[in-house]
Amino acid sequence: MKVMVTGGGGFIGSHVVDMLVAAGYRVSVVDDLSTGRFENINPGANFYRVKIEDDDFGRVVERERPDVVIHHAAQVDVVRSLQEPLQDARINVLGAVNLLENCWRYRVGKVIYASSAAVYGDPVYLPVDEAHPVVPQSPYGVSKYTVEHYLRVYQELYGVRFTVLRYANVFGPRQNADGEGGVVAIFIDRLLKDKRVKIFGDGRQTRDFVYVGDVACANLAALERGDSEVLNISTGASLSVIDLFQLLKGLTGSSLEPEYCPPRPGDILHSCLANERAREVLGWSPRSTVEEGLRRTLDYYYNHNLTLRVSN
Numbered sequence: 001m002k003v004m005v006t007g008g009g010g011f012i013g014s015h016v017v018d019m020l021v022a023a024g025y026r027v028s029v030v031d032d033l034s035t036g037r038f039e040n041i042n043p044g045a046n047f048y049r050v051k052i053e054d055d056d057f058g059r060v061v062e063r064e065r066p067d068v069v070i071h072h073a074a075q076v077d078v079v080r081s082l083q084e085p086l087q088d089a090r091i092n093v094l095g096a097v098n099l100l101e102n103c104w105r106y107r108v109g110k111v112i113y114a115s116s117a118a119v120y121g122d123p124v125y126l127p128v129d130e131a132h133p134v135v136p137q138s139p140y141g142v143s144k145y146t147v148e149h150y151l152r153v154y155q156e157l158y159g160v161r162f163t164v165l166r167y168a169n170v171f172g173p174r175q176n177a178d179g180e181g182g183v184v185a186i187f188i189d190r191l192l193k194d195k196r197v198k199i200f201g202d203g204r205q206t207r208d209f210v211y212v213g214d215v216a217c218a219n220l221a222a223l224e225r226g227d228s229e230v231l232n233i234s235t236g237a238s239l240s241v242i243d244l245f246q247l248l249k250g251l252t253g254s255s256l257e258p259e260y261c262p263p264r265p266g267d268i269l270h271s272c273l274a275n276e277r278a279r280e281v282l283g284w285s286p287r288s289t290v291e292e293g294l295r296r297t298l299d300y301y302y303n304h305n306l307t308l309r310v311s312n
């Protein structure tokens with residue numbers, strides 16, 4: 001089977017590519033390296049440095065003729081989507097429409113789409129399941145959700161099958177500190193530089209932190225299963241920001257206390273996604289505990305001696 005991964009030079013996409021290559025799939029990667037890195041791209045994949053919204057993208061699909069496209073390329077910064085909503089929509093909405101146009105033109109069988117918990121907006125109950133109201137609170141959330149509608153329409157009109165995977169807060173090796181859910185990367189960066197971590201609010205806000213390896217597994221499961229489904233990919237468990245800090249403090253041996261700052265307006269207090277549907281439909285379940293995932297993430301940064309890009 002031939003699989004194309006857009007955003008395969010980025011944090012999550014590159015893990016998906018690694019797993020596909022290891023499993024023997026024929027893999028191509030499309031990425032403009034705007035936030036991704038060339039070093040992330042598995043040498044076993046054919047790489048095209050192309051923007052998904054450009055005409056060149058169609059030429060790549062024509063050449064590669066993938067059976068499945070796994071779509072991770074996106075503008076992923078929520079704050080930037082507020083500052084530059086047009087640019088967010090150009091990449092996330094028009095880029096995805098260009099992708100779908102080329103998928104039906106060149107007979108791609110299926111698109112697996114990386115959506116986000118951001119589509120739900122403020123939870124009205126927890127854990128948030130797929131039947132929860134969808135009221136995105138940012139242009140980023142709107143753009144991610146809009147594409148879910150296009151996927152359904154392209155399936156109905158042209159028979160391009162799809163699976164939507166709505167991710168909780170993904171963490172793991174190669175994460176940039178400035179993307180969505182970058183809190184783990186930011187904390188690690190600060191701790192490894194022996195700097196104090198900033199916590200906004202009292203630190204009791206909770207998140208559902210899912211390890212990137214588990215997210216990659218869900219994508220591979222969706223190659224064969226989950227047609228026409230919208231599925232949360234999460235742990236179904238909550239961890240507070242202060243508990244996350246304490247875990248990382250213990251793992252790094254840091255003695256620094258966090259610096260408490262005023263809460264940021266618009267920050268969601270609690271977020272946790274139910275994953276029963278994905279377990280049932282994909283036969284998938286998250287395997288890594290947060291602590292195991294954090295250990296692997298720290299090992300990566302120790303081994304690579306990398307300096308993360310930080311925004312604060």
Ligand SMILES: NC(=O)c1ccc[n+]([C@@H]2O[C@H](COP(=O)([O-])OP(=O)(O)OC[C@H]3O[C@@H](n4cnc5c(N)ncnc54)[C@H](O)[C@@H]3O)[C@@H](O)[C@H]2O)c1
Pocket residue numbers: 006007008009010011012013030031032033034035036037050051052053071072073074075076091095114115116117144166167168169170171176179180181182
């Ligand atoms: N990280 C999370 O916690 C999280 C949560 C929910 C959903 N997601 C979704 O997962 C996907 C991957 O996110 P990530 O965290 O790995 O971010 P990332 O920034 O590491 O990856 C995005 C990749 O897309 C590439 N890209 C951006 N614009 C492009 C364009 N116009 N054309 C081609 N390539 C382009 C970037 O260079 C990068 O390699 C995104 O679609 C994001 O919305 C991420």
